Amino acid sequence: MQTSIYDAKSNELILIAIGANLPSSFGSPLESCAAALDALADADIRVVRRSRWYASAPVPASTQPWFVNGVAALDCRLDPAALLKLLHEVEARFGRERGGPAAARTLDLDLLDFRGVLRDGSPPPELPHPRLGSRAFVLLPLAEVAPGWTHPRSGTGIAALIEALGPDQTAAPLA
Secondary structure, three states, rough: OOOOOOOHHHHHEEEEEEEEEOOEEOOOHHHHHHHHHHHHHHHHEEEEOOOOOOOEEOOOOOOOOOOEEEEEEEOOOOOOOOOOOHHHHHHHOOOOOOOOOOOOOOOEEEEEEEEOOOEEEEOOEEEEEOOHHHHHHHHHHOOOOOOEEEOOOOOOOOHHHHOOOOOOOOEEOOO
């Protein structure tokens, strides 16, 4: 695992989750996730670190295809609302159609944490992301990117959050 100057300041990072389980015009879900990071770089967003890619089953369980997931730490000059708007614009370029919360998707970009800021979501975004602490497909790659990160609301460290995951929460690094 790489070390970074950001490890000591993990709660000062901007963290996003990247996921897809349907192909897009950019290719397979894995290719779409990688291309999404390039799209962010083209928008003057610097990707500071990225986890490995993970495979995970849909949550809740369903017959839709498995997801490719990862987490990236970013650096940018945008505020949380402007960054969320940009993430949604990138999703749209990848053919994302907003359906239900557990719908299959060509790309999903979630703002997980914005430098430890707490927001109730009115106006959006809610920070940190409300389901961030309960999903293996987020926590496992997040631990690679920011091993010293603690949940801004609860103060719980990443290792304790991973340990508390239920048995239905699994994700495995892609080969």
